[in-house]
Amino acid sequence: MVRLVQFNTPELGPRLGYVQGEKVLDLAAAEPAFTDFMALLQWAGGKAADLAGYARKAAERVPDELQHVYDWQELDRPPVGNQAYLAMPLTPPEVWGFGVTYQRSAEVRDADVASELDSSASIYDRVYHSERPECFFKATAPRCVGPHEPIGIRSDSRLTATEPELAYVLGEGREIVGYTICNDVSAWDLERANPLYLPQSKIFAGCCALGPAILLAHDGPDPYDLDISCRIVRDRETIFSDTTNSGRIGRRYEELNEYLYRDNPIPAGTVVSTGTGIMVPNEFALRDGDTVEIGIEGIGILSNPVRQL
Secondary structure, three states, X not given: OOEEEEEXXXXXXEEEEEEEOOEEEEHHHOOOOOOOHHHHHHHOOOOHHHHHHHHHHHHHOOOOOHHHEEEHHHXXXXXXXXXXXXXXXXXXXXXXXXXXXXHHHHHHHHHHHHHHHOOOOOHHHHHHHOOOOEEEEXXXXXXXXXXXXXXXXXXXXXXXXXXXXXXXXXXXXXXXXXXXXXXXXXXXXXXXXXXXXXXXXXXXXXXXXXXXEEEXXXXXXXXXXXXXXXXXXXXXXXXXXXXXXXXXXXXOHHHHHHHHOOOOOOOOOOEEEEEEOOOOOHHHOOOOOOEXXXXXXXXXXXXXXXXXX
């Protein structure tokens, strides 16, 4: 199992790290070209097996010196001061999302829309059972944040929620090369007022958090059997927590790719978020100062503070 991270250092700038237990090896110390994930992906020709192979070989050649080896706990902190810190695990050219891929998501969304519109709306249930999935453009890199960076609440939203999701990273030829965590932050009140407001609900500053690592797909665990957890902390107290498993998703990732790539050029390094199986109740809508923690087995815990825009 190979986990990769990106981190920044005050002396050297962006670096690509290989996670080895509680240590992070600086791959650029062995191969100067490997300063970020996209460089390694290009070097590997966008292929999952080659990506894992190059990463392992580079890790074996990292000099056993303190300046090339970092403690995970020392990197996993907010980007402040003159210290090294975790960054987004890659700089994606695009981020796409799929919605209503879990039955729980369809049930909750339909109930909320029916209440909002005073109708028996079932648009989400129909999407869940239809051949064509819901697919939407989520973000570009400048709208994304990494570990410990603030996610946003739109200035015109009163009900913004976290959507904890497993996301995959694409290489060449539709191949999934790795998995990461995505916090698909969404202004639910806008979408519920009118489904045509979906882009405004989904796309804004700090709408997407990614990290803390990329779990490479080659020789990795079963992506359809990963435990997912979510916790919201307010004033140092946990106000919400829940769990699910990626095996509860109603579609295969290859099926999602079939619709994503249809008449649509997708660059290597694109991140695809697969939908949420954890639906946060309305009373736990995000507030300025909250902290959201999302954990996925094999990847780690993605923690982000919340900021009102």
